Amino acid sequence: MSLENVLKNWSKYRKGHEEGGFHDYEHMWGMSIDLDKCTGCNACSVACYAENNIAVVGEEKFSKGQGMHWLRIERYWDEPDLGEDKINEYQIHGASFIPMNCQQCNAATCEPVCPVAATYHTPDGLNAQVYNRCIGSRYCSNNCPYRLRYFNFFSYYEDSWPEPLQMQLNPDISVRDKGVMEKCTFCVQRIRKAKDEAAREDRDVFDGDVKTACQQSCATQAIVFGDLMDKNSAVTKVWAKHEVALGKSSQNKANPDNRGYRVLEGLNTDPCVMFLERVREV
Amino acid sequence: MPYGLIPGKVSQSIRNTVSRFNKVFGLLCLLVFFAGSASAEVPNAVPPKGDHDGKHVEQPIEFPHDIHARDNKINCMYCHTYARRNNVAGIPPTSKCMGCHTVIATDKPRIKKLTEYWVNKESPKWKKVHDLPDFVHFNHEKHLNRFIFNNEGMEVERADEVCAFCHGEVKEMTVARKVKPLTMGFCRQCHEDNNGPSDCWKCHK
Numbered sequence: 001m002s003l004e005n006v007l008k009n010w011s012k013y014r015k016g017h018e019e020g021g022f023h024d025y026e027h028m029w030g031m032s033i034d035l036d037k038c039t040g041c042n043a044c045s046v047a048c049y050a051e052n053n054i055a056v057v058g059e060e061k062f063s064k065g066q067g068m069h070w071l072r073i074e075r076y077w078d079e080p081d082l083g084e085d086k087i088n089e090y091q092i093h094g095a096s097f098i099p100m101n102c103q104q105c106n107a108a109t110c111e112p113v114c115p116v117a118a119t120y121h122t123p124d125g126l127n128a129q130v131y132n133r134c135i136g137s138r139y140c141s142n143n144c145p146y147r148l149r150y151f152n153f154f155s156y157y158e159d160s161w162p163e164p165l166q167m168q169l170n171p172d173i174s175v176r177d178k179g180v181m182e183k184c185t186f187c188v189q190r191i192r193k194a195k196d197e198a199a200r201e202d203r204d205v206f207d208g209d210v211k212t213a214c215q216q217s218c219a220t221q222a223i224v225f226g227d228l229m230d231k232n233s234a235v236t237k238v239w240a241k242h243e244v245a246l247g248k249s250s251q252n253k254a255n256p257d258n259r260g261y262r263v264l265e266g267l268n269t270d271p272c273v274m275f276l277e278r279v280r281e282v
Numbered sequence: 283m284p285y286g287l288i289p290g291k292v293s294q295s296i297r298n299t300v301s302r303f304n305k306v307f308g309l310l311c312l313l314v315f316f317a318g319s320a321s322a323e324v325p326n327a328v329p330p331k332g333d334h335d336g337k338h339v340e341q342p343i344e345f346p347h348d349i350h351a352r353d354n355k356i357n358c359m360y361c362h363t364y365a366r367r368n369n370v371a372g373i374p375p376t377s378k379c380m381g382c383h384t385v386i387a388t389d390k391p392r393i394k395k396l397t398e399y400w401v402n403k404e405s406p407k408w409k410k411v412h413d414l415p416d417f418v419h420f421n422h423e424k425h426l427n428r429f430i431f432n433n434e435g436m437e438v439e440r441a442d443e444v445c446a447f448c449h450g451e452v453k454e455m456t457v458a459r460k461v462k463p464l465t466m467g468f469c470r471q472c473h474e475d476n477n478g479p480s481d482c483w484k485c486h487k
Contacts, residue, residue, distance in 0.1 A: 120482070122481055122482075122483050123481060126483070128482060128483045130482045130483070130486050131417055131486065132415075132417045132486055133482065133486075172419065172487070173487055174416055174417040174486070174487065175416060185487065188483055188487050189487060192483075192484075192487070196421070196423070196424070200367075200423075
């Protein structure tokens with residue numbers, strides 16, 4: 001979408017929630033992550049680094065909160081208190097993990113605050129980030145309730161891939177320079193490739209044509225990715241089974257089989273990533 | 283019969299006039315033909331506008347595009363074979379050159395240089411002439427489908443006219459030179475004229 005298009009159709013892009021989430025989208029890419037299957041092994045995060053040319057910033061910068069992990073595993077403990085006799089630094093039991101990538105909100109809070117329309121919604125329901133348009137105001141990051149946008153404070157590419165590691169860079173996606181915001185794209189280069197292949201064979205994109213890097217590497221197959229507008233796709237079925245839908249902002253937990261929820265649904269950001277986990281009493 | 287009086291002289295002058303007329307007329311016809319061919323050759327297409335004066339790029343072998351594409355009428359896609367099915371058009375492998383040049387023009391200095399590369403199992407280090415910034419992901423396949431293969435009334439033999447949209451008249455050059463600006467404005471103008479996509483994430487990602 002050009003800037004002109006964004007300005008002209010602004011209300012259309014912003015009115016997703018009240019109208020049930022969909023407009024005249026071509027696709028609506030969505031994800032479902034089963035937290036009961038997640039072992040917190042970080043393979044998804046590593047795969048994401050490899051696929052998306054994400055810079056490795058090093059321990060010092062990471063500890064300052066400048067890590068560029070588009071997909072991070074957040075770790076929570078059932079009992080934060082280690083008790084009287086603190087033998088271990090960490091608890092042995094009771095860890096739970098949640099992989100957090102960009103939630104691809106339909107009513108994304110990052111979009112309206114961008115002064116240059118570098119972040120916008122694509123016709124396939126993705127929350128896009130255009131690196132060469134970005135001026136680095138960081139408003140989007142500050143407005144993201146999930147803190148899933150990452151800013152290039154330095155030219156990380158200079159040290160991130162020392163010779164000959166630059167040969168491993170993915171040519172389908174840009175290497176970002178200093179002063180640019182970046183985030184999970186749902187592996188847009190793979191989506192585009194699948195769409196190109198489908199166009200070449202004159203057909204629609206089949207369910208399973210697009211596999212995101214995190215999904216591909218997930219050891220327990222906790223991640224399901226697909227088109228939410230395709231009634232027969234695996235991801236649509238998971239969403240429907242657990243009664244999660246775009247446009248809904250709360251879940252009925254009366255049925256013990258319903259494990260689905262979306263993070264911070266009450267904010268009406270209408271994310272496209274759904275998690276499966278029964279809310280437990282600790 | 284005024285001309286009958288001095289037939290020889292007059293007929294001579296007439297012949298001169300006619301021949302001059304013929305020359306002028308022929309030239310005019312040629313001009314009209316070229317003008318016509320330049321503006322409305324490729325059907326269902328508005329060529330992008332703009333010019334650029336790119337520098338001459340020194341290549342390991344001075345490849346004569348004019349001999350191949352203009353004189354011998356070899357289709358661009360014979361050598362740049364990936365253009366029709368991939369993002370990049372591709373540089374042909376040396377084996378493709380040698381497919382012809384084991385027998386053709388083997389005594390020419392450029393071919394001798396090429397054969398040297400071939401014998402030493404090295405590839406010439408061709409330099410990129412039409413180099414886009416790394417944040418732009420141009421797709422040759424989509425453009426060729428739109429303007430050649432899925433374009434009614436367009437023959438594949440005339441592919442070079444479509445290539446010329448962005449690469450200029452390469453068949454008139456020896457080593458290719460960048461003669462179109464290839465800026466975002468250049469791309470956007472053409473996309474607007476030809477109803478191309480306007481989603482940022484089509485090219486930038």
